[in-house]
Amino acid sequence: MEDKSFELQPRFMSNEIVDSIIIKTFNHCISNNVKEFLFAFHGGEPLLQKPDFFKYFVNKCKSIFSNKVTIFFTIQTNGTLITKEIASLFNDLEIQIGISIDGIREINDENRLYKNNKSSFDDVLLGIKNAFDFKFHKNTLGILSVINLENNPLEFYDFLKEIKIKNFDLLFPYNSYDNLPKSYKVNDINHTPYADWLIKLFNIWYLDSNIDRPNIRMFNGFIECFFGGEYPNDLFGNYKNGLLVIETNGDIEAVDYLKACGQNFTKTDLNILKNExxxxxxxxxxxxxxxxxxxxNSKCNQCNVKEICGGGNLVSRYSKTNGFDNASFLCSDFLKLILFIQNITYSNLPKDLLDENNIEISSFEKEHLIINSLSNKQYDKYLTSFKSIKS
Structure with missing residues (x-):
């Protein structure tokens, strides 16, 4: 979007930066009693790095961390460069692969063409096939898709099963109030296109009783939250976001999707070579x-599902007028989706368990009315309909 700071940065990360990242991360883990740590290779396209980079990084980590901290590695790639050799190397190094693909060829080609405008679709499928030749990837490989409302949910789900994906997640587009998705209407209770699309997909997934039903992280994440668990990434939930970005030049920055808010938006004066x-x-x-x-935002603080939603991803709250002091422009979508999944989940529980935990089934319209009409004082008196069952 607006941020072009990548044009002024090195294309590749030097071993000096790598060494500093690993040593300072280890020191941070020891100082803060962190027992497990995940390194994620991201981009751009991280497979533009040579295989020796990954060998060096992983082996350096193992030598520094030893058995004092358990470390994990993952890579998010467009999949076009996953040769059998790369898949074999990552199998040996135990680097978990995540591949970005948005659906069938026509959908994927909307935003994932090569620079010469040719389709990357066949090469992505070949990358998936190459990875699946190895047991480690067969069990751990995940697919990440940006929600495209033109995608037919049933066709999309059948495609996932056809390519034998076990682990799958969805992303909302990284838009802000200043750059809304095309034709999106903010604060219109009758306009919830993302929730409507996801509810269709959820119903297909939820009613799929076959043993090969994929794990869809967003859906399982919400269900986990309803029983007191933690949402598995930074998009929802009420836990702290422990993700930090180190750029190729060593700059320490907030999560990269905040670049969508403006030029140099994530830039700090921090660098891994001089800072802890x-x-x-x-x-x-x-x-x-x-x-x-x-x-x-005050509107979010009045909401019954704030512990599940957590305000959504931070970029969707941003406007140049108010900064981050907004509810997400996707607020109605989030509310409708969460209530739907929650009601389906709770409706399958025994009534006496619901009564014992003071849980009632509410509606999207009712909750939306409460959030947008009651003052904070009035809201404090409103008996919450939603609480997690902690046992």
Missing amino acids: ISDSINSELINLYYHSHNKL
Whole structure:
């Protein structure tokens, strides 16, 4: 979108930066009693790096971390460069592969063409096939798709099963109030296109009784939250966001999707060569991102599902007028989707368990009316309909 800062950065990360990342991450883990840590290779396209980069990074980590901290590795790639050799290397290094693909050829080609405008679709499928030749990837490979409302949910789901995907997740487009999705109507209770699409997909997935039903992280994440668990990434939930970005030049920044808010938006004066990991919390933006599910707009604080929603992803709250002091422009979509999945989940529980935990089934219209009409004082008196069953 607006941010073009990548044009001024090195295309590749040097071993000096790598060494500093690994050593300072290890020191941070030891100082803060962190027992497990995940390194994610991201981009751009991280497979433009040579195989020796990944060998060096993983082996350096193993030598530094030893058995004191359990470390994991993952890579998010467009999949076009996953040769059998790369798949074999990542199998040996135990680097979990995530592949970005948005659906069938026509849908994927909307935003994932090569620079010469040729389709990348066949090469992505070949990359998936190459990865599936190895047991580690067969069990762990995941697909990540940006929601495209032109995608037929049933056709999309059948495609996932056809390519034998076990692990799958969905992303909302990284838009803000200043750059809304085409034809999107903010604050219109009757306009919830993303919720409507996801509810159709949820119903297909939920009613699929076959043993090969994929794990859809968004849906399972919401269900986990309803029983007191933690949402599995930074898009929802009420836990702290522990993700930090180190750019190719060593700059320490907040999560990369915030670049959609403006030029140099995520830039700080922090760099891994001169700063410690813990210095990052002094950055106003990084601090906000870290606490973003608890630092909510007043409208969000009136909402019964705020512990599940957490205000949604931070970029969807941003406007140049109010900064992040907004409810997400996707608020109605989030509310409708969460209530639908929650009601389906709770409706399958025994009535006495619901009564014992003071849980009632509510409606989207009722909750939307409460959020948008009651003052904070009135809302405090309103008996909450939603609470997690902690046992």
